[in-house]
Amino acid sequence: MTIAYQIGDRLYLNLTNQCSNDCKFCIRRFQAGVGGYELWFDQEPTVEEIIAELNKEDIDHYQEVVYCGYGEPLIRVDVLVETSKFLKENYPEVKIRLNTNGQANLIHQENIAPRLEGLIDIISISLNTADARSYQELCESEFGEEAFVGIIEFIKESKKFIPKVIVSVVDQAGVDVAAARKIAEELEVEFRVRSFSEDE
Ligand code: SF4
Structure with missing residues (x-):
């Protein structure tokens, strides 16, 4: 199983294959891994x-060390916190980035953002669209249209505990990039448009 893998000058960590979404653009629908690495687990x-x-x-x-994986890393928040502590204690200079679908507080039914303070330097949250209905059409969250509202709340909470917050959308037909950019501006976070083939 591939737990850690290098792409360019970043080391990616794969914690889980579980996810609360089933995005239509998810790379997992089309291939078994990225960069030649097999990312499905028999066991996490x-x-x-x-x-x-x-x-x-x-x-x-x-x-950077990047939590990305072939699933939603914050589903395993306990594991993510423990491995981040190990990294920060042993490599205090290393930057840790987390790529997430932003549904952790819905998944855990509690605010987990404070647990990331001092551990995660950069969080990239996939907003993906500019409204709840189109999000659900594209991402098929197990939380339905509530997911989008939860993501907005998670962005606000992340700002309190993580130095750099980035919100991203996928550049594809049906995504109102301008409206999503406006949401990011109102939330006062960075905005990034990802290509279809990029990770979160
Ligand atoms: S949130 Fe990420 S891992 Fe989950 S289905 Fe969507 S693209 Fe795939």
Whole structure:
């Protein structure tokens, strides 16, 4: 199983294949991994297994360590917090980025954003569209149209605890990029348009 994999000057961590969405554009629908790495798990990795993989790496060599994975990393928030603590304690200079669908507080039914303080340096939250209905059409969240509202709330909470918050959308037909950009401006966070083939 692939837990840690390098793309360019970043080290990506794959924690889970679980997700609360089933996005129509999800790379998991079309291929078994990225960059030649097989990312489906038979069994999800433990904290110990992830740290064992990190110990094989020259972490300071990387520009960033990125939680991305073939699923939603914050579904395993306990594991993410423990591995981030290991990284911050042993490699205090390393930047840690988290790519997420922003539904963690709906998934866990509590505000988990404070747990990321001091651990996650950059969070990239996939807003994907500019309204709840089109989000649900595109992303098929298990939370229905409530997902979009939850993501907006999670963006606001993330701003309190994480130094850099980026909101992104996918550049494809049916996505109102201008309206999503306006939401990001109103929330006073960075905005990024991803190509169809990019990770979150
Ligand atoms: S949120 Fe990410 S991992 Fe989940 S289905 Fe959508 S693109 Fe795939």
